[in-house]
Amino acid sequence: MTADRPGPAFSVQDIPFSTHGSWFGISPVLAEKTRAEDLHLVSHQNGMHAVLSLVPLDPATGERTETLVEATPGLLSWTRADGRIDLAYETPDTVRLRGAGASLRISAAARTLTPFSGTYFFREPAADAYVFTSYETGRRYRVTLLSGTVAGVSGSQALGAGERGLTVGAEADGSWEIAVEELDTARPAYVPAAAFGKVVEAARNSFADFVDTVAPWRTSASPAAELAAYVLWSATVRPAGLVTRPGVLMSKHWMDKVWSWDHCFNALALAPGCPDLAWDQFQLPFDHQDETGALPDSVTHSEVLHNFVKPPIHGWTFGHLRRRLPTPAGRAELTGTYDRLARWTEFWLTARRAPGAALPHYQHGNDSGWDNATTFDPERVVVTADLAAFLALQLRELADLAEHLERPDEVRRWTRAAEETQRAMLEQLWTGDRFVARGVDSGDTWSTSSLLDLMPIVLGEHLPPGISEVLAGRIEAHLTPYGLATELPTSPHYLPDGYWRGPIWAPATVLVEDGLRRGGHHRLADEVSARFRALCEEHGFAENFDALTGTGLRDRAYTWTAAAYLLLAEADAQRDGR
Numbered sequence: 001m002t003a004d005r006p007g008p009a010f011s012v013q014d015i016p017f018s019t020h021g022s023w024f025g026i027s028p029v030l031a032e033k034t035r036a037e038d039l040h041l042v043s044h045q046n047g048m049h050a051v052l053s054l055v056p057l058d059p060a061t062g063e064r065t066e067t068l069v070e071a072t073p074g075l076l077s078w079t080r081a082d083g084r085i086d087l088a089y090e091t092p093d094t095v096r097l098r099g100a101g102a103s104l105r106i107s108a109a110a111r112t113l114t115p116f117s118g119t120y121f122f123r124e125p126a127a128d129a130y131v132f133t134s135y136e137t138g139r140r141y142r143v144t145l146l147s148g149t150v151a152g153v154s155g156s157q158a159l160g161a162g163e164r165g166l167t168v169g170a171e172a173d174g175s176w177e178i179a180v181e182e183l184d185t186a187r188p189a190y191v192p193a194a195a196f197g198k199v200v201e202a203a204r205n206s207f208a209d210f211v212d213t214v215a216p217w218r219t220s221a222s223p224a225a226e227l228a229a230y231v232l233w234s235a236t237v238r239p240a241g242l243v244t245r246p247g248v249l250m251s252k253h254w255m256d257k258v259w260s261w262d263h264c265f266n267a268l269a270l271a272p273g274c275p276d277l278a279w280d281q282f283q284l285p286f287d288h289q290d291e292t293g294a295l296p297d298s299v300t301h302s303e304v305l306h307n308f309v310k311p312p313i314h315g316w317t318f319g320h321l322r323r324r325l326p327t328p329a330g331r332a333e334l335t336g337t338y339d340r341l342a343r344w345t346e347f348w349l350t351a352r353r354a355p356g357a358a359l360p361h362y363q364h365g366n367d368s369g370w371d372n373a374t375t376f377d378p379e380r381v382v383v384t385a386d387l388a389a390f391l392a393l394q395l396r397e398l399a400d401l402a403e404h405l406e407r408p409d410e411v412r413r414w415t416r417a418a419e420e421t422q423r424a425m426l427e428q429l430w431t432g433d434r435f436v437a438r439g440v441d442s443g444d445t446w447s448t449s450s451l452l453d454l455m456p457i458v459l460g461e462h463l464p465p466g467i468s469e470v471l472a473g474r475i476e477a478h479l480t481p482y483g484l485a486t487e488l489p490t491s492p493h494y495l496p497d498g499y500w501r502g503p504i505w506a507p508a509t510v511l512v513e514d515g516l517r518r519g520g521h522h523r524l525a526d527e528v529s530a531r532f533r534a535l536c537e538e539h540g541f542a543e544n545f546d547a548l549t550g551t552g553l554r555d556r557a558y559t560w561t562a563a564a565y566l567l568l569a570e571a572d573a574q575r576d577g578r
Contacts, residue, residue, distance in 0.1 A: 013556075022237065074201075097178050099176050100170065153165075236248045258300065259297065365380065370486070372498070402414060461518050468521070472519070475516070541565065
């Protein structure tokens, strides 16, 4: 077995162990704010569901034994003084486990079976295997003994409450091995395709090839690049259910969806090395675009939500994506994307503009992606400068695409709309030293200490220089030793774990850094980038971070955070000529 490409070590307390394409992972995290003592097989089909508990046992006593859990991209291990259990993915739906000096108890995580919930367990005689069928995931989990012995079975064919599962242990040679598959109704009896060592080697090489492709520029100056790549690689699922393409979930913890702005950052990070996967990330929410042109709020295996939308950053994204793809998109691809982007833009120009209004509005903080930002405290149905700025950029991108597609009338139309949107933003929302929000119903205006009020910096070179300077100065006030606080730490509304009322977030960081750089504020852009990269290198890839301590908050394995690190680290490497 090749042992020189193991990849970075990580804690399964923070990052689930999984593989590219799989819908399940191995983790102690069972739900938001819920952790188990032992690792579980956790599936993300039909939602996040802990299906099987995996408990190492002392073979002498049959009791649970304390172990050290270690993980690298190709191998997960439980170790104790005189024994170990190893787990590796053979395929996206099959894991192999082997042990020596320790037994393993595999049990249904749900102890109660009802006619509509829980897990049924039985021995499958046709395949000589044991099967757990889960109501929650709608899938089966088949355990096949390859060597060793089944030391005990409980709850086979049982109904109601009780323990269901089996214990596997060693025979005379002191070792055992099993395969666990996630499957639909049936498949032929499991036959191993390779020895366990070769399974581990293949898994390691698969990740090593991915990171070499996605981050070939990495050096000692970007020490978290490999782990960032693992977060993206391991959170990718194959098409299934409502996920129409290979998709990078935001996490294989409880944030197991594709939200309609999160996907943009993953697409950008993947574009140079994995252009097909990047293209799929950008297009996936558009596959569920509704008749008005609106994108869904989110997409996951068995659910598409349309009760909110997300901000129109897709024009900004697609402009960068076109430049980052190693091979330019073809005419058919550009035409299809142009049509989708035009419909998404028309939604904001029609369904989200009040009669006679020049500017669109959000209907809730969730529409902005900054769910509970203080900008939305006075009212929720509001006209904001960030929305106008994103829309102006999207209109400019449509004009550029129309020119490329040789549609001069549409070039003029989109260009005029972009100019009118930006002009209205400056006339209606700029007071001379700050941007304000305006309530659609009341007509009242207000400003806050939220970084959201400063997001028009994304206009970069399109902003008047004087306004750009004022915004840059205000943005600098949000910069803590760890990055950009989403609420000024001096604000009475600042909360260390307040979601968008203080913590540092990856998307705001990337958008602000890009706008600052395009606006000529290179020193500040460099500082924003450097502090965020250092934050990730010390504290990982959490959903967000305490702005004053750097501590990772909420979901601890978030792909847009990993993507943001890769984007900023790659750009830094290019500036330094590495």
